[in-house]
Amino acid sequence: MTGEPLDEASLPRDNGELVFDAPWQARALAIAVALTEKLGLPWDAFRLRLMDEIANDPQRPYYESWGTALESMVIDLDLTTPAALDAAAPTERAPL
Amino acid sequence: MTADHHHPAELAPVEARVAAIESVLIEKGIVDPSALDAIVQHFEDNLGPMNGAKVVARAWTDPAYKERLLADGTAAIAELGFEGPEGDLMVVVENTPDVHNLVVCTLCSCYPWPTLGLPPKWYKAPAYRSRAVREPRTLLAEMGTVVPADVEIRVWDSSAEARYLVLPMRPDATAEMSEEQLAGIVTRDSMIGVQRL
Numbered sequence: 001m002t003g004e005p006l007d008e009a010s011l012p013r014d015n016g017e018l019v020f021d022a023p024w025q026a027r028a029l030a031i032a033v034a035l036t037e038k039l040g041l042p043w044d045a046f047r048l049r050l051m052d053e054i055a056n057d058p059q060r061p062y063y064e065s066w067g068t069a070l071e072s073m074v075i076d077l078d079l080t081t082p083a084a085l086d087a088a089a090p091t092e093r094a095p096l
Numbered sequence: 097m098t099a100d101h102h103h104p105a106e107l108a109p110v111e112a113r114v115a116a117i118e119s120v121l122i123e124k125g126i127v128d129p130s131a132l133d134a135i136v137q138h139f140e141d142n143l144g145p146m147n148g149a150k151v152v153a154r155a156w157t158d159p160a161y162k163e164r165l166l167a168d169g170t171a172a173i174a175e176l177g178f179e180g181p182e183g184d185l186m187v188v189v190e191n192t193p194d195v196h197n198l199v200v201c202t203l204c205s206c207y208p209w210p211t212l213g214l215p216p217k218w219y220k221a222p223a224y225r226s227r228a229v230r231e232p233r234t235l236l237a238e239m240g241t242v243v244p245a246d247v248e249i250r251v252w253d254s255s256a257e258a259r260y261l262v263l264p265m266r267p268d269a270t271a272e273m274s275e276e277q278l279a280g281i282v283t284r285d286s287m288i289g290v291q292r293l
Contacts, residue, residue, distance in 0.1 A: 019214045024111040029214075030135040031118055033181065034127040043181045044256055051204040062205065062220045067110040070117055080120045088116035092107055 025063040032070055049073055144213035145284035147178045148261060151211060153279035156266045166190060169261065173211060182259060183210035189252060190263040196243045198251050198289035199260040200228035206254035208261055212284060239290050262289040
């Protein structure tokens with residue numbers, strides 16, 4: 001797995017149901033887990049943000065709220081700025 | 097997985113944003129790509145309802161374990177090696193002939209990762225989160241689970257203070273089954289409480 005791109009077949013399935021709709025959702029999950037572990041933060045440091053984002057827009061797809069919560073966390077922790085994220089955002093997906 | 101499957105170059109705004117966060121954190125040395133791969137792999141390989149099923153099967157076959165499980169879920173589950181993020185503060189609730197338990201997270205998606213993995217889509221949906229509390233019996237019937245009218249339904253709202261796992265009733269006619277065989281009949285949905293075995 002290490003070093004290889006995720007493809008559809010590698011997505012977790014749970015009773016036959018895909019847990020993720022797309023590989024970026026798995027990445028978003030892994031980033032949040034890795035970041036809290038690396039910084040020694042309790043998981044609640046992320047979870048409470050996720051809860052707020054879901055409450056702010058209950059009909060928004062779940063992992064969009066997740067991405068927004070992740071962005072607010074990295075910015076509030078002074079790890080990056082919105083401008084730096086704008087600059088780093090790819091315009092197309094790397095080929096799988 | 098339909099439209100974007102055929103147009104792999106198109107990138108949704110949130111996807112681009114997550115990719116940007118990843119590249120910035122990698123550049124700063126805060127996360128490394130192989131660690132991210134390892135986390136995803138861990139979720140795929142090691143976390144899932146097969147773990148919770150082992151806990152249930154042990155409780156069905158070992159009365160002393162069941163007693164510990166109901167008294168201190170986190171510690172008893174850790175005995176089997178299942179712990180980690182979202183696995184703290186586990187509370188196991190037992191189904192009986194008189195009581196059926198149902199688990200929901202009304203505020204977000206609290207769910208016991210070490211024993212059940214990641215939550216299914218419907219668990220995170222607004223409809224499930226609100227209706228499980230408001231009209232659990234109707235919701236369960238729509239999901240194919242009819243709870244007899246004389247059985248009380250207790251709804252447990254998972255939160256920062258507690259993650260719930262349902263201990264289903266052991267089905268009749270399983271007396272001859274080994275612990276391993278029993279684990280094979282325990283489903284994810286039965287441990288959330290949307291199914292009766």
